[in-house]
Amino acid sequence: MTTPSLLILPGDGIGPEVMAEVRKIIDWFGAKRDLPFDVSEDLVGGAAYDKHGTPLHDDTMAHAQEVDAVLLGAVGGPKYDDLDFSVKPERGLLRLRKEMDLFANLRPAQCFDALADFSSLKKDIVAGLDIMIVRELTSGVYFGEPRGIFNEGNERVGINTQRYTESEIERAARAAFELAMRRGKKVCSMEKANVMESGILWREVATRVGQDYPEVELSHMYADNGAMQLVRAPKQFDVILTDNLFGDILSDCAAMLTGSLGMLPSASLGAPMANGRPKALYEPVHGSAPDIAGQGKANPIACILSFAMALRYSFDQGDEAARLERAIEAVLASGARTGDLMGPEGGTPLSTTEMGDAVLAAL
Amino acid sequence: MTTPSLLILPGDGIGPEVMAEVRKIIDWFGAKRDLPFDVSEDLVGGAAYDKHGTPLHDDTMAHAQEVDAVLLGAVGGPKYDDLDFSVKPERGLLRLRKEMDLFANLRPAQCFDALADFSSLKKDIVAGLDIMIVRELTSGVYFGEPRGIFNEGNERVGINTQRYTESEIERAARAAFELAMRRGKKVCSMEKANVMESGILWREVATRVGQDYPEVELSHMYADNGAMQLVRAPKQFDVILTDNLFGDILSDCAAMLTGSLGMLPSASLGAPMANGRPKALYEPVHGSAPDIAGQGKANPIACILSFAMALRYSFDQGDEAARLERAIEAVLASGARTGDLMGPEGGTPLSTTEMGDAVLAAL
Numbered sequence: 116m117t118t119p120s121l122l123i124l125p126g127d128g129i130g131p132e133v134m135a136e137v138r139k140i141i142d143w144f145g146a147k148r149d150l151p152f153d154v155s156e157d158l159v160g161g162a163a164y165d166k167h168g169t170p171l172h173d174d175t176m177a178h179a180q181e182v183d184a185v186l187l188g189a190v191g192g193p194k195y196d197d198l199d200f201s202v203k204p205e206r207g208l209l210r211l212r213k214e215m216d217l218f219a220n221l222r223p224a225q226c227f228d229a230l231a232d233f234s235s236l237k238k239d240i241v242a243g244l245d246i247m248i249v250r251e252l253t254s255g256v257y258f259g260e261p262r263g264i265f266n267e268g269n270e271r272v273g274i275n276t277q278r279y280t281e282s283e284i285e286r287a288a289r290a291a292f293e294l295a296m297r298r299g300k301k302v303c304s305m306e307k308a309n310v311m312e313s314g315i316l317w318r319e320v321a322t323r324v325g326q327d328y329p330e331v332e333l334s335h336m337y338a339d340n341g342a343m344q345l346v347r348a349p350k351q352f353d354v355i356l357t358d359n360l361f362g363d364i365l366s367d368c369a370a371m372l373t374g375s376l377g378m379l380p381s382a383s384l385g386a387p388m389a390n391g392r393p394k395a396l397y398e399p400v401h402g403s404a405p406d407i408a409g410q411g412k413a414n415p416i417a418c419i420l421s422f423a424m425a426l427r428y429s430f431d432q433g434d435e436a437a438r439l440e441r442a443i444e445a446v447l448a449s450g451a452r453t454g455d456l457m458g459p460e461g462g463t464p465l466s467t468t469e470m471g472d473a474v475l476a477a478l
Numbered sequence: 479m480t481t482p483s484l485l486i487l488p489g490d491g492i493g494p495e496v497m498a499e500v501r502k503i504i505d506w507f508g509a510k511r512d513l514p515f516d517v518s519e520d521l522v523g524g525a526a527y528d529k530h531g532t533p534l535h536d537d538t539m540a541h542a543q544e545v546d547a548v549l550l551g552a553v554g555g556p557k558y559d560d561l562d563f564s565v566k567p568e569r570g571l572l573r574l575r576k577e578m579d580l581f582a583n584l585r586p587a588q589c590f591d592a593l594a595d596f597s598s599l600k601k602d603i604v605a606g607l608d609i610m611i612v613r614e615l616t617s618g619v620y621f622g623e624p625r626g627i628f629n630e631g632n633e634r635v636g637i638n639t640q641r642y643t644e645s646e647i648e649r650a651a652r653a654a655f656e657l658a659m660r661r662g663k664k665v666c667s668m669e670k671a672n673v674m675e676s677g678i679l680w681r682e683v684a685t686r687v688g689q690d691y692p693e694v695e696l697s698h699m700y701a702d703n704g705a706m707q708l709v710r711a712p713k714q715f716d717v718i719l720t721d722n723l724f725g726d727i728l729s730d731c732a733a734m735l736t737g738s739l740g741m742l743p744s745a746s747l748g749a750p751m752a753n754g755r756p757k758a759l760y761e762p763v764h765g766s767a768p769d770i771a772g773q774g775k776a777n778p779i780a781c782i783l784s785f786a787m788a789l790r791y792s793f794d795q796g797d798e799a800a801r802l803e804r805a806i807e808a809v810l811a812s813g814a815r816t817g818d819l820m821g822p823e824g825g826t827p828l829s830t831t832e833m834g835d836a837v838l839a840a841l
């Protein structure tokens with residue numbers, strides 16, 4: 116078997132800092148678990164713009180298409196706020212998602228026992244929370260045409276188009292049901308079928324796909340009610356299936372419920388490649404956090420857990436993924452905390468590097 | 479001065495029950511405060527569909543255009559789930575909003591002191607919370623064309639269009655800044671300018687309008703981060719300005735933070751009429767709650783507070799509105815609770831009628 120290849124795109128802000136810790140973990144798996152990776156590194160987002168004048172160079176795009184998995188840090192920052200839309204850091208990430216056709220974005224919202232107190236929600240509402248959000252990632256209003264700012268009479272009009280074909284909905288729905296089969300066997304599909312025709316089609320297709328999974332209980336909820344229910348009683352959910360834009364908002368809301376934003380990874384998966392592995396990009400849910408970038412304060416765990424997701428979903432190494440997850444739980448249980456996880460009681464926070472080293476030691 | 483006119487549209491589910499209590503309050507203001515209203519009543523939503531085959535009869539629409547204010551209960555219910563999109567109960571409400579041109583939807587998210595324990599969030603995060611969300615209500619993806627489900631190749635595609643003109647954004651923004659001037663002098667505008675051109679235009683126009691209000695501090699936030707920040711630290715906000723779809727989701731999220739969904743009113747305001755009053759529709763934030771409809775369990779306070787908003791925004795009776803709000807606070811302080819406000823300690827909940835009577839008594 117050839118050594119699996121990993122493309123690392125640290126990106127902007129705290130991306131490079133947290134990714135440096137992930138590289139140590141990757142090296143550990145190569146040295147100690149006989150799981151070597153062929154790692155390459157490149158630029159994305161503002162970092163790519165600074166060098167190439169584009170947030171994703173064509174060579175990087177081509178390389179991303181060839182590797183077994185991409186691991187991304189974060190993109191964006193105030194420095195790039197005034198850039199033209201077409202070269203904003205985000206466009207680099209969106210191009211990767213679109214051209215790799217990564218239609219299923221898996222965003223676990225999990226509340227870590229050791230951190231339940233850290234949520235803004237009451238402990239009993241979130242302790243033990245374990246939701247998986249499946250967000251459609253390559254279509255909808257993020258990519259629909261027509262789009263742009265146009266002249267109309269004597270003023271301008273901003274236009275974007277929400278657009279979903281049956282097959283786009285179907286493949287995202289199938290990903291959600293497959294996951295539900297390996298979890299709590301419940302899928303809640305969220306849209307606004309009461310006001311949007313695209314939501315009506317979404318509901319219809321989700322229902323049809325559900326018929327192939329008779330063991331899975333399917334429910335439907337309007338997205339506004341979904342946001343309410345996430346705040347009111349999040350543990351009612353197992354897998355949530357939703358579109359690109361609703362998924363963007365609802366998954367961030369769900370992530371914040373856990374109080375552990377610096378802990379949450381994500382996987383974006385596409386169709387299987389020739390070698391049977393899905394096209395895949397892994398990234399933390401948190402952003403580039405420009406306010407703390409370069410200070411060695413960032414929590415590397417979300418990015419490390421993104422690598423754990425890669426072990427599970429790209430490399431069929433569920434046991435090794437679990438090993439890494441257990442190491443992180445042990446580190447947290449020992450009381451080790453980066454600054455973002457410090458409660459009011461205080462204490463001395465670990466630096467990004469110290470947290471990476473603590474995980475290595477626990478491994 | 480002629481007696482001001484009020485059109486009451488109780489609608490579906492718990493709508494008629496809670497509206498019956500509001501009518502008692504309206505009568506009280508006529509009898510005791512020399513504030514008589516010329517009240518008429520009509521059908522909307524499923525109730526209108528059952529009688530007329532349409533969720534809003536043309537005569538009702540015409541009448542709504544003539545009155546000084548409309549007071550609506552709630553629309554929708556599972557009975558109507560399989561109706562064609564064009565006659566769903568929601569279309570009645572959406573037609574009112576659109577044809578009355580009610581572009582500014584004011585949704586206060588307030589945490590009532592007596593109910594702070596009832597939130598799923600920690601008390602210190604929500605106690606004293608007082609946010610005003612200004613949601614654009616007559617445009618965006620709710621109304622943009624093209625829309626529908628179309629054939630494309632050998633499958634169907636669901637399409638909706640997000641569409642905002644500069645003037646649509648401007649008038650909603652102006653409403654937000656005007657409110658901020660009478661409140662905490664902060665506006666946070668939320669969109670997805672990082673991925674949607676309509677969001678770029680939104681941000682630009684909000685910034686331009688803000689220049690007319692130098693005293694108001696304007697900030698911008700991506701809507702996904704907005705959902706996070708609402709959960710993390712909602713008290714950072716004063717007025718939130720956002721579009722129709724984001725507003726739908728974010729205002730429901732904010733409402734649920736307070737733990738008092740049965741308490742929250744809303745106002746939908748349009749341009750001034752010939753008599754100087756704005757076109758206006760008032761309704762509770764909660765829905766038709768089919769699960770408890772007809773059982774006398776519903777909390778009428780959100781609907782009563784919607785009438786208080788009418789007193790303030792349509793009839794320039796801020797003092798009388800405050801009188802009504804104080805009466806409700808006194809009722810809550812006395813420990814009176816409908817079923818939705820019962821904590822785990824239990825007790826005997828008041829019925830809808832008993833709660834209405836309690837407010838009357840406090841007045």
Ligand SMILES: CC(C)[C@H](C(=O)O)[C@@H](O)C(=O)O
Pocket residue numbers: 191205208209363672673702
């Ligand atoms: C950075 C941005 C383009 C992105 C999105 O809107 O999808 C982010 O918010 C996310 O959720 O991954």
Ligand SMILES: CC(C)[C@H](C(=O)O)[C@@H](O)C(=O)O
Pocket residue numbers: 309310339554568571572726
């Ligand atoms: C009932 C429905 C059409 C409506 C909306 O989506 O606007 C409701 O959710 C609201 O927020 O008033």
